[in-house]
Amino acid sequence: MAILPILLVLLCVASVRATVGYAADDLSPPVGHFVVNKKPLIGKPEPCLLLDISAMFHVGYIKAHNNTRGMVSFPLPTTSVVSGDCSHLTDETHSHLNLKFNLNNGTEGVFGLNLTFERNIIFTHFSLSEATMKYTLVPELFPDAKNANATVSGKAKMSGKQFFYTHSNAFEPHSYLCDKTQSIDFDIPSLNAPKSTLSIHHVQVQPFYVPSSGKFSRPETCPEDITTTPGPNVTTPQPTPTPTPTPVIPVGHFALNDTKGNLCILLTVGVMFRVEYDDAKQNITRNATYVLPQDSTVGGGCDESKATIALSFSKGFNLTATFKTTGNKSFELVGASVGYVRTPDLFPNASMPGRAVKEVEQDASLFETDLGKSYLCKSLQYFDVGSTVKLEVVDLQVQPFAVKGRNFSEVSECAQDLPFTTTMMPIHNATTVPPVNTTTATMSPIGNATTVLAPNTTAATFLPIGNATIMTTPMKTPKPTTPPKEPPQGHFEVKDTKGHVCLLANMSLQFSVSYTKADKKKHIGLFDLPKTAHATGFCSSDNSSLTLTFHDGLFSVTFGFVTDKKVTGDSASRFNMSSIEVMYTELPSMFPGTSSPDARKHVSNNTLNMFSAASDKSYMCKSEVNITVSKDVTIMASQVQLQPFGVKSGKFSSAEECSQDTTGSNTVPVIIGVIVGVIVVVVFVAYIVVKRSKARPQKFTIVN
Template sequence: MVCFRFSPVPGSGLVLLCLVLGAVSSYALELNLTDSGKATCLYAKWQMNFTIRYETTSKSYKTVTVSDLSTATYNGSTCGEDQNGPKIAVQFGSGFSWVVNFTKEGSTYSIDGISFSYNISDNTTFPDAKDKGILTVYDPVRFRIPLNNIFRCNSLSTLEKDDVVQYYWDVHVQAFVQNGTVSTKEFLCEKDRTSTTVAPITPTTTPAPTTTPIPKEKPEVGSYSVNNSNGTCLLATMGLQLNVTYEKVASIININPNTTDFTGNCHPQSALLRLNSSNIKFLDFVFAVKNENRFYLKEVNISMYLVNGSVFSIANNNLSYWDAPLGSSYMCNKEQTVSVSGAFQINTFDLRVQPFNVMEGKYSTAEECSADSDLNFLIPVAVGVALGFLIIVVFISYMIGRRKSRTGYQSV
């Protein structure tokens, strides 16, 4: 845990801030604000990241993920005063800032609104961006919580506006803390309340790193889709099996489509399918267009809880799988492996995807993977060989029959 102590902020006293490093580029932020009497007035602990889509000078679109909050500072965070309520202000990276405001009304307080700003002039984060300057998105959340309750939401929550998607999880926050003591009464978000009735998927683990995980049964095939204003824009059908290695322990997890939620978005040059469940915060499949006439799986991101409570997170935006022409779908009935990293692979079964140019909510003609193509080629070859063998057997039988008939009619 790395702690920061700043000089007194007017109206709020000393500010003590702690940053806890999470797993694999996932950072848990923890903030404890104290008033002039050194009593806690606001407490928050949460994780977040962002995806931003922008237009380039070549009129194509790119999507970047912002998840490194290790450089976070908290200038402007305050306990509030008579005119203004409490506020959390976070600055990180190259020109990113995130602000959340709180208000109080009667016996409740509200997470009033969230503002996120980014500097699209930063060529390192936004190479070849068409627009320049600082852009801001604002979402009036206005979520009400009883006073003297701490709000908790371990489940993944998203805010999507314009070209920005904000992701939050492991959220614990209490504004207007009474008597300087953070409450033990929890007010749960709706997803946490519903997820408590869902039994978590328990992965099978091996006792030693050199032991191969016991193969699990073939996962159930799920059907997923993404809609936009024009109707269905992405289709995916697949059985998914996750292979995770964490701290030298290997696990195999089958995704159950019956307990899995899915969302996403579609753009001219990119498309996203996001899955999440009780133990998977998010599993992202990001598709992209290349050479203006083909699509492929470019990126996979995952953040999930393991059986021991640890958070496992991996991201790879330099993949090249499931390549097919635009206007068609990609299909592979045989088992395939998407290698995201040395510690994470995805096995797919009965796969079919079409992330672009979906017409009337139906798949277009499929381009088959090489494994299926080889199988389709071998079937007629095998049939031909069998027929050839049968012809040879019939011919040999015929010749033997003729020889026997000749020996039966010898002259006297």
């Protein structure tokens, strides 16, 4: 009979243990898999944040009857409701994940864990930047709680620590992986509650550059998981594995003839391909890396307004670029495509091996250059093609129209190459591409076009780099210039998901940016919004956005517009610009002597109320208007006409003028009228005085 009380005690303890949750020394809780999705403007939602986590909460609280401290432990449920905000865009610096759950079979009260991830300004690594927890002191879970049913929140102690620190970028994305237990402590300032802890037993997280497949990229293991295994007790040193060298990007020279045998495209370029694919064996996402061979076969076709060059190599691999003229004054790259085959040597363990894939990028709108000139950018540039291909492009020079002779015409340099100026300057008499020897060329017909391969030259100097040969030629350095006094006015459009224009904008913008030189002194960098900036955005019934990206994606400005029906009561609503965000890069060419060259900067102002007009009209302001974004960034806007709502047939509605224009138009005529009136009165008075003085009889005094 003595065993019965023992059994009753054990049952009682087990029941309490089941109610409260896991104890601190329990085995690891189950792993939950959570995904945050982002819905693009077009298409289905795509994953943008992945988290696998096994975690235990240890929550301290104050008991009512004796003010002693109690501790309750419970796991993070795998059924937690997930939400958050993140993006695939490269200008996003934060990702957020929120987990909400209830305990004890639906006990009332909200429990939650919020995690914020941040990456540095040059997007080379990420880490956990903020964590908060929330819980309710429900009596069933917190017996004898002093503040029963009160909701408590706490913030993680992050000072001096970098949780989940991981190296990751757009071309080599990684996830963070750790199987060693790590703890995050939370301060609970309210209710004088004791410290609470989140004990993480396993975590794998990827808050940026999530593959479209929804699978983790290659993990970067936490230092705690990396252990050194003792070697055998022998004196023979163990061989050190040779690191895989980074491939050198060879630069090739390519030319294309038209149907008459005349050169119509000249191209010099070095390209590295990084192609994302799924490793079916290890269930992770990898990158296949290869370069564009210098002996690639050239094909394509040219006419007066469109030129396409296709570079083919191996079997099934190719790179195609399409250029078009714009208004018979300039040309630009409008589209590109990349074809590849999942061969075992480049794509080991790939799902669907041997499959041919083609990725297409349309509406690129890059490299705008005056007709008769060539575009030159020796700096390294990055481009996305479709959802799986990223390109690293170096030493690019291209001329798709008005090719004269066998050399490039004068060049316009990209912003990254310019040492002192913000505008593209011509370099005259440059001879950067050798003459093409058509008599020894290999001809590869595609349609009616013929291709010219293997150009020969004697004027260039060849510098060997590994097994690659790069050709260099002398160039003249452009003279520094200042930005034009009047920034060019651009016309920009945003289309909805049906292809209809839903936002129109005409504007001239000049940016004034304060920056620090190496001498610790502040200086001002000025640059204009090019009229060729690439416009993107979205439209809805009460929110619209316009993003203008320029200088090869290194700069952007985003305007946010809202409607407010309360402005005029029951009458028509009005819109205004409520926010502005500026992303820029401190290029030495635009910020001479900067102490932080190539640093990415991000500023915003979400408290604006500008550019207001009735929602069925457009806003117009020809006068100069200053927009303060931050203490370091201001924008001078002029020649502005905006319509973010109610666009019909792709045209502006009637305009509502700004007060600056209205005041100016009324004041000037009034002032001129007053001046003219005063002059008339003065002349008239003078005339009367003179006339009367002549008509008055003269009096003489006789002096004896």
